Amino acid sequence: MARKQTNMIKYIIKRILFMFPMLLAVLIVTFLLSQMMMADPSMSLLNIGMDEVTLQRELDRLGFTDPVHIKLWKYLVNFFSGDWGVSYVAMPGTPVLDMIVKVWPKTIELVLLPIIIAPIIAVKLGVTSAKHKNKNKDIFIRFVAILGAGFPVFFIAKLLQMLFFNLRILTFEDINLPLMYSNAPEYLGYTSAAIVPPPPLFTLSYLAMLLFLIIGIVLVYKGAVSLKRKVMPLMEKENKSKRTKYLIWGGSLIAICLVLLIILTSFLYTFSYGTGFRIIDAILYNDQHHLWDTINHLFIPVICMVFVSLAPITRQTRSSMLDVIDQDYIRTARAKGVEEKTVLNKHALRNSLLPTSTLIIGNTTAALLGSLFIEISFNYTGLGYYMVRSVFMGDYFVIQGILVFSTIIILVGTLLTDVMYTIIDPRVTYN
């Protein structure tokens, strides 16, 4: 066990080190892409009526006339020192890094619910359809899944929009809900318009805290589950210390995270920063108009996204379940007299979850970049929306920034997938 863990840590370190040359290659590719762009927006910064000598001098000063390798070097240096350029048109005057920090929480807000709901429903559907293979239920589920995969995303979004528009649910008239506590502290200046996004460090630390909180909860859950389980008397002593270890570590992690979260939140509150997440902001500043407005606007996109991301996971779960169900150990389990429910949910599902988990994590990383078709068709100003907007407007610093950012997310996602493999399937080892 211990040896395997050191192997694992070595493997992770290797992978992280391997990420750097990959990132360098990505940076070079994005730089070449930006060089290929026809319209150079740096021209629009300069005055057209400028006389030629001044124009030339200004271009020299900006580095426009430099040879390519010097431009590339400058780009790399700027990238690693945190200067990703300034947006021209998409969000004029904002540095790209600030823009991503401002925009990304919105995408996460949109994507969070589908990420959690869709795999649960999809795995359940896949298991039922594998259980009733080639019967009416199975054919119905497969057909629904293929509808989600077959129709274009924007078309489904359009249909949902038309449906809700014609039923008159969740239209703009419904936002004027009666407020439960109408004490939005507008006299303090905390209106929704006045909420300013914090510097990037705040958001990052917030996210890190949330991540650690989740890890702590998982640890405590693991400890609690193992406490419940009856163990053989010989093993008791060893197991007890292990269980308490889980509880202590998890509990202390949760406590530290909560304290830090409270400190950070009070800090944000005193400086009247927002977190960038509209729902959290609305709760923090008790702005119920803002809250209901946000929830109403999230409703249809979330439904659409869940429906769309259901399809591939269901199909994958069904196929791998059918693969597993013919195996010998399933027959053994049935012959032993294990309940059919337990056979399916424990013996079969656990083994068939490996390819599905790859797909789920891949979907999650893809979703974190923002489903651009959903964001455009609902005019939801997330990462994907600004991506396409900047492509159309030729705002190439933003394009570069978002491309590099998304590749970083995908790199981390693939790393996480490989690490998750060892947790889900203990047979997998990395040497």
Place this chain on the structure above:
Amino acid sequence: MIHVKEIEIKDIEVKLNRKAMIKKYLKFLLIPGWRDPDITAQEYEIEKIKSKRRLFRRFLTPLTIIGIIMVLFCVVLGVFAPWLTKIPLQEVTLPYYPSGILPFEPPSPEHPLGTTFYGYDILARIIWGARTTLSMALVPVIIAQVGGLVFGTISAYFGGLVDSIIMRVVDLMFVFPMMILVIVIAPMLGTDLFTTLTLYGLLFIPFYTRFMRSTVLQVKQMVYVKAAKTGGAKKFKVMFKHIVPNALSPMIIRFFGGMARTILGIASLAWLGLVDQTVANWGTDINWAQEQFTAFMAAVWPGFFIGIATIGFMLLGDGMRDALDPRLHI
């Protein structure tokens, strides 16, 4: 001379037999409950069991039949387009501005599904669009598959430095989000149709390269490849005459899935307005009509047909996979 004649007569007999056998098999497969009067009951049972294992029988599941019908429907729309509509292609594509017809009209006897932007007839555009959609999806898939086949085979066969270089490039391509990369590069190269399609095909080469590499690595270990090598065959002959035909079935299975995905992808590109607008294209139709809340059927019909084409190809691909690779069930 006599000897030669005998052989010829035997060959003719075998051919005749084959024809009769094929006829028999076809009748057996297609007509339910048909039995040859010559065979005994035992032989009949054996034939039944044999035919169940046969590819065609495994292929014809209900969902696959639905898929075949959907694809055939689109193909028929495309092939017989001039007979299905009275309106020629030139009168529903962009340089032509019809006079006297209002845009976004409700359905009328002249225009059964109404009119769309500039006053084009929706039904005519859909029927002509089937032709372009199918042929537009075919180009990137073929480019991507052929590219993937060549690179995958070379990388798996040679191994070593060549393999690691090709696979690092593939890894690099996998790091980028594909759809975003297409959207970024497509406007740079202009709106020429063939350029967009080629770009789309080139960017999707890595997917097929990985599949091809893994299958070729398996086939490489076979005895007949070693025999060909020891027989003194040249490298490229071994690769493309002995290995590729035996490693082709996963590519054939993925052809239909690739078609479905490419139809969707190009429709999405057209919806964003990045594909040539002068072509009758279902995605462009949705783009034109999506802001119209009063005439929203103008956007619904083309999307419906995109759905038919993609779902048809998906079901066909699933059936194909079931038939060719019984170990996987999707």
